[in-house]
Amino acid sequence: MIIGGGPAGLTAGLYAARAKLKTILLERFAPGGQILTTDWVENYPGFPDGISGYDLVDKMKGQAERFGLIIRSQEVQGLELVGEKKSVITDSGTIETRAVIIACGAAPQKLDIEGEGLLTGKGVSYCATCDGPFFRDQPVAVIGGGDTAVEEALYLTRFASKVFIIHRRDRLRAIQLIQERARNEPKIEFIWNTVALKISGDTAVKGLELKNVKTGSISTLPVEGVFVFIGYIPNSGLVRDTLSLDEWGFIKTDNEMATVIPGVFAAGDVRSKALRQVATAVGEGATAAYMAQRYIEGLGKGS
Ligand code: NAP
Numbered sequence: 001m002i003i004g005g006g007p008a009g010l011t012a013g014l015y016a017a018r019a020k021l022k023t024i025l026l027e028r029f030a031p032g033g034q035i036l037t038t039d040w041v042e043n044y045p046g047f048p049d050g051i052s053g054y055d056l057v058d059k060m061k062g063q064a065e066r067f068g069l070i071i072r073s074q075e076v077q078g079l080e081l082v083g084e085k086k087s088v089i090t091d092s093g094t095i096e097t098r099a100v101i102i103a104c105g106a107a108p109q110k111l112d113i114e115g116e117g118l119l120t121g122k123g124v125s126y127c128a129t130c131d132g133p134f135f136r137d138q139p140v141a142v143i144g145g146g147d148t149a150v151e152e153a154l155y156l157t158r159f160a161s162k163v164f165i166i167h168r169r170d171r172l173r174a175i176q177l178i179q180e181r182a183r184n185e186p187k188i189e190f191i192w193n194t195v196a197l198k199i200s201g202d203t204a205v206k207g208l209e210l211k212n213v214k215t216g217s218i219s220t221l222p223v224e225g226v227f228v229f230i231g232y233i234p235n236s237g238l239v240r241d242t243l244s245l246d247e248w249g250f251i252k253t254d255n256e257m258a259t260v261i262p263g264v265f266a267a268g269d270v271r272s273k274a275l276r277q278v279a280t281a282v283g284e285g286a287t288a289a290y291m292a293q294r295y296i297e298g299l300g301k302g303s
Contacts, residue, residue: 001026001088001097003076004235006033007278008268009103010060011285012292013069016101019293024070024097026090031071032057033105034269035278037127039155044278053129056278079238081261084299098299099263099292102239102251103285106232106269106276111143115199116228123205124226128152131225137161140225141208143196149229150174150182156227157187164221166191168213191221199226234270246272257288263295 002009002016005027016023025031035041038053047056065071078089081100088095108126110116116124125131132155140160142153145167151174153163165182170192172179182188191210197218198209207222234250236243244252244260250272257265267284269276 001086001095001099002101002103003079003088003238004033004103004105004268004270005031005061005071006103006105006268006281007035007057007060008105008281008285008288009033009101010057010064010069011282012101012103012267012289013071013285014060014064014067015286015289016292017064017067017069019289020068021289021293021296023068024072024095025064026072026074026076026088028075029073031061037129039129041278060282076238079242081239081242081264084263086263098296099265101257101285101288101292102236102243102259102264102266102270103268103281103288104235104238104270106234106250108228109231109233111196111228111230113196113198115201115205119199119201119205119226122203123201123224124199124228126228128155128227131227132156132159135160135225138224139164139222140227141166141196141221141223142227142229143167144229144231145169145172145174146229146231147174147178149227150178152227152229153188154178154181154185157185160187160225163188164191164223165189166194166196166208166210166221168195169193196226232269232276236270239264248272256291257284258291263292265292 002012002025013025035053040050042050074090080087136159139162141164143166153165156163193214194210200207210219236249251266252272253266265288267288268281
């Protein structure tokens with residue numbers, strides 16, 4: 001059983017199905033994961049001109065299904081992982097399995113400030129690809145200083161009249177190449193050493209209340225959209241009490257994707273690691289499937 005249908009899960013599915021293991025992948029919505037909200041992927045090898053997130057996932061899904069991967073839209077509600085026979089409890093029944101690969105990914109971190117919850121979907125967004133086109137010729141703010149924030153800010157310049165990048169420090173975390181692109185983009189303006197205190201508006205975003213952390217001064221920035229890209233939290237709630245997690249809640253594994261429970265593997269963004277990329281996710285998915293195959297063979301029952 002594979003839980004999660006992003007690049008890690010789909011690659012695990014491809015390898016496991018191609019190894020003739022009866023393999024089912026469960027995904028709450030449609031396969032794809034966060035990559036579906038990525039407009040253009042230009043650092044996945046083999047696509048020198050880049051590829052849209054949607055097309056990349058569609059190709060991965062088709063390739064895995066060609067080898068027999070079964071993909072079901074079911075939400076996992078519980079896992080019983082200890083012992084040789086493991087149970088995956090879903091919203092439409094329980095499935096028994098011998099090996100589980102957890103590839104549930106991660107979800108955007110919230111700012112946790114006034115107005116964020118109320119205005120989510122009404123101007124506050126965590127996905128530029130999904131919501132960028134709503135802000136044609138309007139000023140928007142992007143909060144964060146990592147690769148995601150700066151890349152998505154660049155994407156938003158296609159629509160918005162102005163994109164303010166609000167960062168809590170005076171230096172970006174994003175890689176140099178992306179930084180340079182942003183600095184050369186006339187529609188982008190950086191607001192340094194600044195945090196957002198409040199998102200104002202009743203039925204739509206009207207502006208942001210900002211605080212300069214160096215001077216303490218408070219200001220108001222009139223924007224119609226607020227895009228929050230301040231990192232991710234792992235979707236590891238299902239295994240919070242059973243697997244070993246790092247301090248941020250990502251699943252710890254060894255180099256072969258094995259968790260502390262025999263027959264349970266983790267791959268992709270939900271795993272504790274340094275780099276969260278499609279390229280790393282697919283490698284981990286392949287390794288997890290291979291090790292799951294070896295584990296099952298070791299049980300002496302074959303597939
Ligand atoms: P990230 O690298 O963890 O960056 C999060 C950013 O948000 C940081 O600049 C951080 O500030 C800021 N931040 C965190 N909490 C905040 C808060 N409460 N208030 C205000 N700002 C806050 O996350 P990410 O950009 O989503 O990237 C995640 C991973 O995906 C990284 O490994 C990244 O390299 C990778 N990624 C790669 C690409 C690419 O290569 N094309 C694209 C997207 C993502 P500080 O800098 O002060 O900590």
